[in-house]
Amino acid sequence: MVTTSMILVWSSYLFFLYLTVFWFLVFFEKGVKDKDGVLEKFPHVTVAVPAYNEEENVKETVDSILNLDYPKDKLELIVVNDGSKDRTEEIVRRIINNKKDFDIKLLSQENCGKGVAINKALSVAKGEFFATLDADSTIKEDALRKILPVFVDQEVAAVLPLMKVKNPKTILQRLQRCEYLVNLFFKKLMSNLDCVHVAPGPFSTYRKSVIKKLGGFDRHNLTEDFEITLRLQKYHYKIVQLLSTDVYTKPPKTFIQFYKQRNRWYKGTIFNILRHKNMLFNTKYGDFGLIQLPRVFLEGFIVVFAIFILFLKTAVEPLIDGFRELLSINFNIGSSIRNFTQTFSILDINITNFFYTAVTFAIIIFLLRCAYKYTREPVKKQDILAMVIYMIFYPLLISVLFLGVFWDIIVNKIQKW
Amino acid sequence: MVIRKISKKIYLKALIITIFIFILGLILGIFLSGERAKTIGEFSRVQKLDYDSIQLQFLYLGTLEEQNCLAVMKTLEENINTLNNVRVKLEDYITQSVRDNSEFTLLKREYVLAEIRYWLLAQRSKELCDIDTVSIFYFYSNEDCQNCKIQGTILTYLKDIFEEKLLVFSLDADFDKEPIIDILKSAYDIKETPTLIVENRKFEGLITRDELLGVICPYYKTKVKGCENVR
Structure with a gap:
């Protein structure tokens, strides 16, 4: 008999299956290669580093920029101290004094957020191209040499390196590494269809004239990087994901930090899409409007309702029921086990569910393989556990995060009334 | 300006593959249901024979002076056990089956009748054998x-x-x-x-x-x- 929860779970299964098959087809038809390009001349580039209480990381970040394989006189670095209460400013000043041959500027402001900080840098930037780098991230030397040739195509307004996890230590960080790599693989595929939906903070490089024309970054936004990408898409600019160079970022170590970060990201996603909701299902935006943006928007809702129900129905309820049953016989499980082993036959396996589950795992394993391969990451022993957790618990984790987001939105609404 | 495209072909292909996977799952389920019905059907035939056999055994016992009820009672209990196990299985299969299966309904009727038949037999045999x-x-x-x-x-x-x-x-x-x-x-x-x-x-x-x-x-x-x- 088909129940309501089964229909709900099946339809969301089909939703995700369809999307995965869709991107796999894109993969098989278009591949994931970067276009080769050689830098013939060296345009002026500005790198902006917004920093708030980053005394521990800022030096490493700045050093990685100064180490870029790029002519010094064509590189401008602007650190914007966003009202730090620690030694961030002092550290940056010391670097400026030590590296007189570099063009480094320090701007300071009262604490008013990343959007304002980046805009401040943008307003004084000399470069033809403008890159941002969060003060907890570092880049590889070849970054600009890989990124800039892509801008030969005049339609390109933003180029993204691979955003990877720096030295994952905790299991949560390893899990995020897994997630980042899978997302990057998808993003490369999305880039094939001009469907990139977010140019993340770490070293996304923009054509400055375009950003200026669009009025700069949104000043007070939960996720200004997502917002600017939406606007770039709105005005039909091209955003390209590269596979050939990396930027390393430090993801949250503890669950609380992780929760807060994701809460902000997901809220930002929902609010910003609502702001540009006329793009949803709009054929004027091609695949981006038809499949990509709706997915980004609906994902959270579907994950919450489907995964949560699935988890309740297949794990929590049976566990509670099983516990009550065992409690009723004082945990003398001998009779139950004997009964089970005597009567079990291969026909008892629900082959439909088994098949769907097998397909899902096959897809995820293939996906992980592709993700690690095309992002040039070796699979280490410690990663296996993270991968298993990713396969089994990641959807549940995401649904918990989204539940938090929805809860906050509802509670806020009630407070406003 | 990027020239926006709608990859109609990919949408269509993805739809066909998705539906294919979904239907394949359902077909496997229907195939399994058929196999399950077959197995339970076989059990059902054996079960009926077992019932006839044990009924005869009791009848025969009634004609004897010296009664050896214990062995027959043991068989009766075993039969009831098997019956019960198959019934539980059958019910699991019914909850799992995607569409209503008339074969399962018939089988379930057979099992209901069997339970009652055995219950009646057990009542009678208790009188006959005076067993605890x-x-x-x-x-x-x-x-x-x-x-x-x-x-x-x-x-x-x-x-x-x-x-x-x-x-x-x-x-x-x-x-x-x-x-x-x-x-x-x-x-x-x-x-x-x-x-x-x-x-x-x-x-x-x-x-x-x-x-x-x-x-x-x-x-x-x-x-x-x-x-x-x-x-």
């Missing part, structure tokens, strides 16, 4: 009856202790395809599930293990393993 057993009629429901699962577990547990000294006959109180269920339900005035009829005494709602032991044990005339701690 307790019979329980167990009315349950498969829909929204969490307590039924617990009651079932308790009964399985007790069966494991008392073996042939406890006979449990389970009936799905919601199964309306077999008229005899309604007759029994009104005879015992069954209003809720789970309900247990222990030797004509009715107990409504969930009965815990210890309560049930307290009900069953006094019926035994001899000392029985499992009743030591029950006064």
